[in-house]
Amino acid sequence: MSSVKRAAAGAKWAVGCQIFVSLAQFVVSGVTSRIFLPADFGGFAAALSLMGLLTLLTTTGLPSFLLKEHRLSSNHIRSIRRIAILTGGLTATAYVLIAPLWLVLLQAPEGGQFILTMAVAQAFGPTGAVESALLRRETNLKRDAVTVLVTFVAANGAGLLLAVWLRQAWVLGVPLAITPIVLAISACCLQHEVYLAGSSLNKRALFTFGRKITTQNMGFMVLQQAPGWLVSTTLGAAALGHFTKGVALAQMPATALTAIQSRIAQPHWRNIRGRSSFQEAVCDAALLSAGVAFPGFAILSVNGSTLVNLWLGPGWELAGSMTSMLAVGFAFSIPFTLMAGSFEMRGDFGPARTAQWCMAGAMLPPILAMITTRDVLWASWALAISQGGALICLIAVVNWQNPRVSRRLIQGFVQQIAWAAVIGLSGMLVGAVVSRNVQASISAEIIQLAVAAVTSGVVWLFTFRWHTTSAMLVRRGFRLPRLFRSVNV
Incomplete structure (x- = not known):
């Protein structure tokens, strides 16, 4: 069984859950x-961005270290759990001390x-991440999906009930506080693997790896958050609220896809032998991701x-106008995140580090335009252009062992972009025509959105056999229905 096919076993659980x-x-x-x-949402986003920074500074390396190591002992697990508890306490204290100044800098006092x-959330976050990584290491996606589902329902159910009942904005933070606690308990209860006693944890190796992956x-994160921070400091919390909601519409499916691919692929990268085989597996995984x-x-x-007009209601038109470019940016970010994370798991940090410089350079012109014109729309362009530049740069700087693999990757991405344009635009055009010419009791926006989604879905379905993804799946041994089977293999 191929590495891609082996990694996809049980993926239906992860996909269904997400x-x-x-x-x-x-x-x-x-x-x-x-x-x-x-x-309120702008203040929430400002407060959340500091939490993300502190989390990356202190705990990023722990789950990644657990997933990349070939062998772990009970001594290793015990030491890492202690480190997680300690860093959680330290970062929670740091958050309380730094947050007031941070919110002043971002001109978002609503975040207090x-x-x-x-x-x-900061205190329990490291422990939740460690227990989740230990469960993911067992490569049982069904049990992993159960922890994600239980955690989400418990945390967000409580947050939604409090929001409707109390109608006070502080309850937006409740799901974040509950999530790591429920995740840690559920993941710990579902772990089956028994680790034997062995050598003590090599803390130097852990901190060296952690330092590298944390720095990267x-x-x-700084580059991804920079547009939002600059929106807040330049235009205020209300503009950040609109930008955040525009981001949220694209970020929700992006987060789901990123979680699916990381949960399926990450635990398997350590088992692929040989650099050439690993790069070919990354190429095919990236093509599937882009597909x-x-x-x-x-x-x-x-x-x-x-969609934003229907989703959020009146008053959020500015958020809707940013969605188009933000969606493009998140589309590029998904295969990029997969590829960068895959190389990180093998200790190859150079390509992604170079891609960061490309992101920064590509982001600079639209950011300057936003500051000059005070138009928040430029922030969406900054995110889209920087993510596209990072993906191109990453492909260019990787030392591919087999040039045919890189050519297949580039050609596959270009083809997928072309098909994506056909799929999206065909639905939009048909939806616009139908909504203008059909009289119905429901709104024209609902008709347009429904027709566009169905049309695009049908076009996607009936052209799939010509997509690079179909050829890759057939080459990897997947049995596809005749309608989806590539004609180029």
């Missing part, structure tokens, strides 16, 4: 957007109401404004 989580997030976000103001819940991931992401986000890009 589909449910994404749809539920969509509903929760739509409800809360009708309760709270854009400035979230400090307590964010500190709780910190760079990516799903590019058409899906093309549909979102061309229909985003209409």
